[in-house]
Amino acid sequence: MQNRWNEQEAQNLSSDINKDLALRVYSSRLLGQDKSLVLHGGGNTSVKIEQKNILGEMENILYVKGSGWDLETIEAQGYAPVQMSHLLKLAQLKELTDAQMVNELKTHMTLASAPGPSVETILHALLPYKYVDHTHADAVVSITNTQDGLERIKSVYGDKVVIIPYVMPGFDLSRLCAEIFPRDSHSGTIGMVLMNHGIFSFGETAKQSYDRMIDLVAMAEDYLSEHQALEVSSSYAETSLDTENLDINQIAQLRQELSKKMQQSVVVQQQRTKQSLAFANHPQVASISQQGPATPDHVIRTKQLPMLGFNLDDYITSYTKYFEQASQTPHDGQTKTMLDPLPRIILDTKGGLLTLGKSIKEANIVADIYQHTMDIILRGTQLGGFQALPSQDIFDVEYWELEQTKLKKTGSAPQFSGEVALVTGAVTGIGKACVDSLLARGACVVALDILPEIKTLYDRPDFLGITCDVTDEDTLTQVLETTVRTFGGLDMLILNAGIFPGGCRIEDLPLKDWQKVMNINLDANLSILSKAHPYLKLAHNGGRIVVMGSKNVPAPGPGAAAYSAAKAALTQLARVAALEWGKDNIRINTLHPNAVFDTAIWTPEVLESRAKHYGMSVEAYKTNNLLGTEITSHDVAELAAEMCGPLFAKTTASQLPIDGGNDRVV
Numbered sequence: 001m002q003n004r005w006n007e008q009e010a011q012n013l014s015s016d017i018n019k020d021l022a023l024r025v026y027s028s029r030l031l032g033q034d035k036s037l038v039l040h041g042g043g044n045t046s047v048k049i050e051q052k053n054i055l056g057e058m059e060n061i062l063y064v065k066g067s068g069w070d071l072e073t074i075e076a077q078g079y080a081p082v083q084m085s086h087l088l089k090l091a092q093l094k095e096l097t098d099a100q101m102v103n104e105l106k107t108h109m110t111l112a113s114a115p116g117p118s119v120e121t122i123l124h125a126l127l128p129y130k131y132v133d134h135t136h137a138d139a140v141v142s143i144t145n146t147q148d149g150l151e152r153i154k155s156v157y158g159d160k161v162v163i164i165p166y167v168m169p170g171f172d173l174s175r176l177c178a179e180i181f182p183r184d185s186h187s188g189t190i191g192m193v194l195m196n197h198g199i200f201s202f203g204e205t206a207k208q209s210y211d212r213m214i215d216l217v218a219m220a221e222d223y224l225s226e227h228q229a230l231e232v233s234s235s236y237a238e239t240s241l242d243t244e245n246l247d248i249n250q251i252a253q254l255r256q257e258l259s260k261k262m263q264q265s266v267v268v269q270q271q272r273t274k275q276s277l278a279f280a281n282h283p284q285v286a287s288i289s290q291q292g293p294a295t296p297d298h299v300i301r302t303k304q305l306p307m308l309g310f311n312l313d314d315y316i317t318s319y320t321k322y323f324e325q326a327s328q329t330p331h332d333g334q335t336k337t338m339l340d341p342l343p344r345i346i347l348d349t350k351g352g353l354l355t356l357g358k359s360i361k362e363a364n365i366v367a368d369i370y371q372h373t374m375d376i377i378l379r380g381t382q383l384g385g386f387q388a389l390p391s392q393d394i395f396d397v398e399y400w401e402l403e404q405t406k407l408k409k410t411g412s413a414p415q416f417s418g419e420v421a422l423v424t425g426a427v428t429g430i431g432k433a434c435v436d437s438l439l440a441r442g443a444c445v446v447a448l449d450i451l452p453e454i455k456t457l458y459d460r461p462d463f464l465g466i467t468c469d470v471t472d473e474d475t476l477t478q479v480l481e482t483t484v485r486t487f488g489g490l491d492m493l494i495l496n497a498g499i500f501p502g503g504c505r506i507e508d509l510p511l512k513d514w515q516k517v518m519n520i521n522l523d524a525n526l527s528i529l530s531k532a533h534p535y536l537k538l539a540h541n542g543g544r545i546v547v548m549g550s551k552n553v554p555a556p557g558p559g560a561a562a563y564s565a566a567k568a569a570l571t572q573l574a575r576v577a578a579l580e581w582g583k584d585n586i587r588i589n590t591l592h593p594n595a596v597f598d599t600a601i602w603t604p605e606v607l608e609s610r611a612k613h614y615g616m617s618v619e620a621y622k623t624n625n626l627l628g629t630e631i632t633s634h635d636v637a638e639l640a641a642e643m644c645g646p647l648f649a650k651t652t653a654s655q656l657p658i659d660g661g662n663d664r665v666v
């Protein structure tokens with residue numbers, strides 16, 4: 001367990017905000033940097049500060065982490081200031097529903113624009129220390145989630161910590177702590193363990209509270225180490241990745257079935273690592289993986305238990321059963337609708353770990369959490385048996401009132417949420433603009449280009465740049481495989497890659513130059529279309545293809561024989577595809593852009609010389625069309641993206657100019 005405190009950094013914190021709060025932000029970020037302590041917005045921290053209100057009265061304010069903030073990147077405005085006096089009175093109430101609690105927390109903040117205070121706010125308030133830190137440390141949860149977890153935790157910490165039995169987070173947990181903590185704590189108490197949940201530390205300074213968290217978690221790690229249960233990675237070191245992988249067609253089919261059930265496109269991400277393969281092939285995987293998640297925080301994000309073994313029919317059967325169960329009346333007699341019943345994890349002996357989500361961000365979070373869960377389970381197994389929350393408690397968390405409110409509040413999803421697009425020739429110009437327009441509409445985008453810069457065009461989970469010569473069939477096969485394993489399938493294809501060679505009259509045109517243009521602008525697109533077809537056919541909203549044609553198709557220019565012929569043939573290919581694939585619910589439309597000058601080939605020098613050639617100013621040359629308007633890559637990309645959307649849902653085999661009106665075409 002690494003202590004990341006740096007006294008120099010702590011001394012040099014910005015003086016713009018209250019020093020106590022600045023230190024709170026600093027040490028919270030240190031906790032957030034350690035993924036074995038908190039993951040993706042998990043955990044929370046607070047500081048109690050005396051300050052003057054607008055009437056000049058001194059008030060004690062609890063600054064507690066606000067919802068939606070991640071400890072790793074939290075800032076001062078990520079803390080919600082709540083009046084301590086009110087919180088302490090709330091803690092004394094006999095009953096308070098979660099909805100009432102949220103209302104009380106929000107209405108007793110001293111800053112209207114602050115984020116909603118954490119559901120663990122009252123817990124922070126009643127711990128009588130200036131700084132309070134709370135994590136769901138893997139090492140601690142590994143010990144509490146065992147059959148004799150309570151005895152083990154006692155033997156690790158003696159009377160250094162107060163131990164609280166498992167209760168679901170929310171008011172009931174705060175109330176229980178309000179009862180037990182004053183009774184069991186003493187001057188030597190430095191922390192509090194919540195069984196099957198996590199750990200608190202506290203102190204009079206940010207450093208003291210942080211140091212204690214690190215020390216307490218280190219003690220748990222030492223305990224695991226003594227019991228040969230810390231480094232479980234050795235148990236999968238022997239696993240080989242060279243074994244047969246899960247077939248990508250099965251992944252794409254699974255995605256289609258799930259999307260149908262969910263009535264929206266979902267993303268499926270495969271993580272075939274030594275860890276996930278070893279876990280999926282563990283002799284006891286059937287029992288150890290089906291016990292439940294490690295902490296309530298994980299239940300919320302992963303939804304229910306992982307599915308075991310990849311068999312499409314089994315999956316659909318279990319899934320349907322799960323759906324039925326979820327819609328039954330729960331134990332307390334109140335009918336509640338499960339808003340989001342999608343199970344998120346599949347363990348497969350060939351494929352390793354597959355995670356599902358309505359976006360790649362969701363699927364990633366689930367994968368990260370499960371990577372930690374697998375190790376926690378293996379450690380628990382090493383200690384004699386992993387034991388998760390009783391199933392009733394998992395159920396309660398999943399149906400949790402607060403969680404439901406959160407789900408309801410989520411606004412409408414972006415247009416292409418859960419969908420996957422492939423764009424060729426994507427590093428600059430129209431191709432890059434298409435990537436941007438699709439990302440902006442919530443799609444995951446695989447972008448191909450012959451230039452290696454494509455790999456680093458964007459660093460975000462919904463973007464995958466691959467260096468690719470589109471004329472190389474083997475590379476294209478790999479590209480589709482990677483697309484399916486990364487995002488689960490393919491819904492949209494933008495065929496943009498192409499070259500525009502310099503002008504050359506037919507009598508001077510060497511056959512090999514002609515063939516090169518045909519190869520890139522025509523033949524490569526045939527290969528991509530044919531390889532993408534099986535996946536486009538499975539797209540939940542129907543497969544969509546947009547082809548970049550050219551004004552040269554209806555109005556060719558002298559000196560551009562190869563380019564014009566290739567684009568004309570490509571347009572014809574698209575029309576035949578529309579005829580053949582209409583029954584597969586795939587639609588294909590062609591755009592004919594003209595005079596798009598904000599691309600790499602149109603340098604200011606080239607523009608100037610072309611304008612001069614026609615005796616025009618650059619400005620007049622750029623807007624030389626019926627509408628007198630300039631056409632940008634962005635304009636073309638927006639139209640291409642819209643052609644994949646509902647507006648064009650009933651259009652296929654169309655050819656649409658985007659050229660401001662061209663008198664030769666009209």
Ligand code: ZN
Nearest residue numbers: 043197198297
């Ligand atoms: Zn917690």
